[in-house]
Each structure stands twice: as structure tokens, then as C-alpha cells.
Amino acid sequence: MISNSARAIIPTQTRIIKCQKKIKKAESTPGSISQAELDKCTRIIEQAKNNTLQKKNIATNQWQLYNLKYNKTDRNLKKTEKELERNKMELERTEKELLKKDKEMIEFKKQLRKNIVLYERNQQNFKINILNAESSLARLMNRANYLDKLSKEINVKLKSIKDEKEVIIQKQEDIKKVKQEVEKNKEELKEKRSKLETQRRIKSDFLSEIKGDENKYKMLLARIEEQKQRIMNLSSLSVSTKSSIAEIKRKAKKPKSGLASTSWYYDQADPRWGRTTIGFSRTLMKDYGCAVTALSMAFTEAGKKIKPGKMAKKPLFYRDLIVWPNEWKGLKLKSGRGHGNVSWSKIDSQLKAKGTVIVFIRARGGAGHYVVIHHKDKKGKYVVHDPLFGANIFLETSKKLVSAVYKSSVRIDQMLIYR
Numbered sequence: 001m002i003s004n005s006a007r008a009i010i011p012t013q014t015r016i017i018k019c020q021k022k023i024k025k026a027e028s029t030p031g032s033i034s035q036a037e038l039d040k041c042t043r044i045i046e047q048a049k050n051n052t053l054q055k056k057n058i059a060t061n062q063w064q065l066y067n068l069k070y071n072k073t074d075r076n077l078k079k080t081e082k083e084l085e086r087n088k089m090e091l092e093r094t095e096k097e098l099l100k101k102d103k104e105m106i107e108f109k110k111q112l113r114k115n116i117v118l119y120e121r122n123q124q125n126f127k128i129n130i131l132n133a134e135s136s137l138a139r140l141m142n143r144a145n146y147l148d149k150l151s152k153e154i155n156v157k158l159k160s161i162k163d164e165k166e167v168i169i170q171k172q173e174d175i176k177k178v179k180q181e182v183e184k185n186k187e188e189l190k191e192k193r194s195k196l197e198t199q200r201r202i203k204s205d206f207l208s209e210i211k212g213d214e215n216k217y218k219m220l221l222a223r224i225e226e227q228k229q230r231i232m233n234l235s236s237l238s239v240s241t242k243s244s245i246a247e248i249k250r251k252a253k254k255p256k257s258g259l260a261s262t263s264w265y266y267d268q269a270d271p272r273w274g275r276t277t278i279g280f281s282r283t284l285m286k287d288y289g290c291a292v293t294a295l296s297m298a299f300t301e302a303g304k305k306i307k308p309g310k311m312a313k314k315p316l317f318y319r320d321l322i323v324w325p326n327e328w329k330g331l332k333l334k335s336g337r338g339h340g341n342v343s344w345s346k347i348d349s350q351l352k353a354k355g356t357v358i359v360f361i362r363a364r365g366g367a368g369h370y371v372v373i374h375h376k377d378k379k380g381k382y383v384v385h386d387p388l389f390g391a392n393i394f395l396e397t398s399k400k401l402v403s404a405v406y407k408s409s410v411r412i413d414q415m416l417i418y419r
Contacts, residue, residue, distance in 0.1 A: 015044055016044060016045065018041075019044045022041050023041055023042070026038055073192050077186065077190065077193060080185055080186045080189060087175055087178060087182060088179075090175050091172065091176070091179070094168055094172040098172070101161055101168065105158060105161050105165070108154055108161065109158070111154055220280075220319050223320065224283065224321060227288075228288055229366075230322070231291065231321065231368070231369070232367060232406075233287045233288060234287075241404065241405060241407075244404045245401055248400050248401055248404055249389065249390075252394070253397075254392070255377045255383045255392055255393070255394055256377065257377040257378045258374075258376050258383040259392045260375060260392060262392070264305075264385075266293050266296050266387060267293070268286060268289035268290055268308060268387040268388060269388070270308070273307065273308050273309030274289075276313070277312070278321050279318040279320065279321070281321065283321060285308060285309070288321055289308060289387070290387045291321065291322040291323075291370045293308045294358045294371065294387055295311060295324070295358065297372045297387070298372055298418055299311075299331060301356050301374070302331055302418060302419070304331060324337045324416050331418045331419065332418065332419070334350075334419055335415055335417040337414075339360070339362070339413045340414070341414060341415060342359070342412050342413060346417065347373060347415060348376075351374070351376060355417070355418075357372070357415050358370055358371075358373075359373055359395075359412050359415050359416075360412065360413060360414035361398060361399055362410060362411055362414070363402055363405070363406035363409075363410050364409055364410075365406065365408065368410065369388065369398070369402050371384040371385065371395070371398050372386075373395060381395070382396075386398045399412075
């Protein structure tokens with residue numbers, strides 16, 4: 001059980017604001033607030049400051065931790081690269097051994113062929129001379145035995161070379177398998193190093209920006225929290241709401257025309273990036289990544305391929321969850337960013353030009369979800385790639401799903417066009 005006095009000093013944002021007003025009032029009108037109330041407010045303000053400093057220290061410690069992790073990964077990568085070099089040299093040695101064995105086999109085969117010809121010739125002479133009384137039978141037999149013995153020796157040597165060659169081939173295969181594993185490990189380490197470097201840079205930039213400025217730190221955190229309230233998060237939904245969503249998806253009609261390639265469809269909860277945090281925040285892509293994912297889809301479809309995991313770590317998202325850049329690798333924003341800017345004629349024009357449009361499905365209260373419109377079907381219905389609910393579904397289906405989440409009416413109140 002938490003005591004009333006303990007509850008009083010929990011520095012919620014509401015309490016902080018009230019206390020700031022009370023302290024200001026006490027300064028301007030002495031005696032208007034009791035000393036006990038002033039002491040309590042002082043404790044709340046002090047606790048809030050300590051919490052903020054604590055968070056800043058956590059950010060500093062995390063940056064130092066990223067440095068340690070990065071350095072360790074970098075050392076492992078260098079070690080792996082050396083192992084790959086050793087494997088490469090070992091493969092080169094086995095290839096030379098195989099080449100040598102192949103040459104030996106060729107030479108022995110040539111020798112065997114010569115002996116076979118010689119043997120056949122002597123065999124014929126033996127048949128002729130055996131009837132000639134002047135011929136030495138013993139000499140002929142010795143000659144035949146010698147050739148037979150020589151041929152057997154060559155065959156034994158050939159088998160030996162063949163066996164040796166098989167051993168070398170097996171060794172070569174084993175080295176290739178090890179090399180493949182090391183190559184895979186190298187790529188994983190490179191990817192890990194890249195992510196750590198990005199995280200390190202984010203932390204460094206963030207710490208540089210907030211250094212000595214407590215209010216700026218609060219503003220950055222508050223902005224992220226404010227944006228989280230605008231984006232739908234399925235993981236926090238009740239069992240009954242999730243059940244309603246599953247039923248809507250099951251009954252929803254699927255478009256038969258106006259379909260787009262799924263090669264540029266991205267799922268925000270994809271295991272490859274679902275647990276990636278967006279920018280500096282601890283916010284996960286699987287929970288709040290619809291804007292980042294929608295942007296990645298629009299850019300990828302336009303030929304500027306970028307996966308959501310990488311997009312989430314671009315400087316664009318260092319301090320925000322929702323960012324609409326003016327320009328991206330030649331693509332330019334051709335619409336406003338504000339809510340209430342929807343023009344269905346402009347959307348249709350963009351679709352006719354083989355482009356896409358990011359739109360926000362807004363529920364009553366302002367929260368909602370971003371999807372990408374890419375076509376209209378033969379009946380004129382809009383078809384979307386929805387980063388949460390799937391590829392090639394009707395816009396109306398996405399709207400029903402968002403409506404079920406917020407239990408309110410919904411509307412399209414924002415569009416983003418890039419070309």
C-alpha cells in the first residue's frame with residue numbers, strides 16, 4: 001500500500017504545473033499558500049529535476065555502452081576477416097593439390113595406355129613366336145609377366161591417386177562450408193556494427209543538443225510522447241478489440257483488380273525490424289512505426305529503395321516518430337504536410353501518374369494510422385498497402401479496422417505526395 005504522503009511527491013506533469021503555479025503565487029502573494037503545501041511542492045519540483053538528470057545520465061551511460069559494444073563488434077569483425085583470409089589461403093592450397101593430383105593421374109594414364117599397346121603387341125608376337133622353335137619360351141613368358149606386373153602397379157598407383165584426390169575434395173568441401181559460415185557471420189557482424197554506429201551517432205547528437213539544457217530535453221521527450229498519442233498501437237488493445245479486428249479482416253472483401261506488387265510492401269512488425277527503436281526513442285517499430293513504414297514503401301515503390309529498419313535510424317527520425325521530408329534522393333514532397341490538406345482529385349492524378357499517396361486515417365480525438373494508396377480497382381475503390389493490416393486491401397477495410405480500434409468514426413484528413 002502506498003501512503004498518501006508518498007503519492008503526493010510523485011512528480012506527474014499535472015502536479016508539476018500546479019506546483020509551479022502555487023510557488024509563483026506564494027512569491028507574489030506571501031501567506032496565500034500554507035508552508036506545508038509549499039514544502040510539498042518544493043519536493044515535487046526537486047524530484048522532477050532529479051528524474052530529468054537521471055534520464056540524462058542514462059542517455060550518457062547508454063552512449064558509453066554503445067561505444068563498448070561497437071568496439072567489441074569491431075574486434076570480432078576483424079578477427080572474422082582474418083579467419084576468412086586463412087580459409088581463402090587454405091582453399092588455394094587444396095586447389096593446387098588437386099591440380100597436382102590431376103596431372104599425376106594424366107601422366108599415369110598415358111603410361112598405362114603405352115603399356116597396354118606394348119602388352120597387346122607383345123601378346124601378338126608371343127602367339128606367333130610360340131610356334132617358332134627358335135624362340136625362347138622362357139624369355140617370352142618373362143616379357144609378358146613383366147608387362148602384366150607393370151600394368152598392375154600403374155593401376156594400384158592410379159587408385160591411390162584417386163583416393164588421395166577424394167580426400168582432398170572432401171577437405172575442400174569442408175573448408176567451403178566453414179568459409180560460408182564465416183562469411184555469414186561477417187555479414188551479421190557488419191550489420192550489427194552499422195546499427196551500433198548509428199545508435200552511437202544518435203546518442204552523441206542527442207547529448208550534444210541537450211547539453212546543459214534541461215528544458216530542451218523535456219521538450220524532446222514530450223514531443224515523442226505527444227506523437228505516440230497520434231499513432232495506433234495494436235499491442236495495447238484489449239482482447240475484445242483484437243477479436244473485433246480479426247473478425248473484420250476475416251469478412252473483408254479482397255480487391256480483384258488494382259493490385260500492386262508486394263515486392264515493395266513492408267510490414268511494420270516484420271521480425272527484421274519490428275523491435276528496432278525509432279530514432280533516439282525507445283519506441284518500437286512494431287508498435288508505432290506506421291509512418292516510418294509508409295514512407296519507406298512510398299520511396300521504395302518510386303525506385304529509392306529503403307527498408308523500414310534503416311529508415312527508422314536515419315537522422316530524420318532522431319527526435320521524432322513522424323517526419324515528412326521536403327526531399328529524398330530526388331523525390332520531392334508535392335503536397336503540404338498539414339492535416340486537412342486532402343484533395344481526392346490530386347490523389348487520383350497521382351495514381352494516374354503511377355505514383356502512390358500516403359494518407360492518414362484519423363479517428364475522433366486525433367489519433368489514427370498511416371497507409372499507402374496505390375491504385376483504384378475497376379469499381380473505383382481505393383486499394384492500399386497497409387503497414388499493419390496487410391498488402392492490397394481496400395482503403396475502406398483499413399478505415400473499418402481503425403474505427404474498431406478507436407470505437408469512433410474515422411476520416412482521411414492528411415495526404416503526402418512524393419514524386
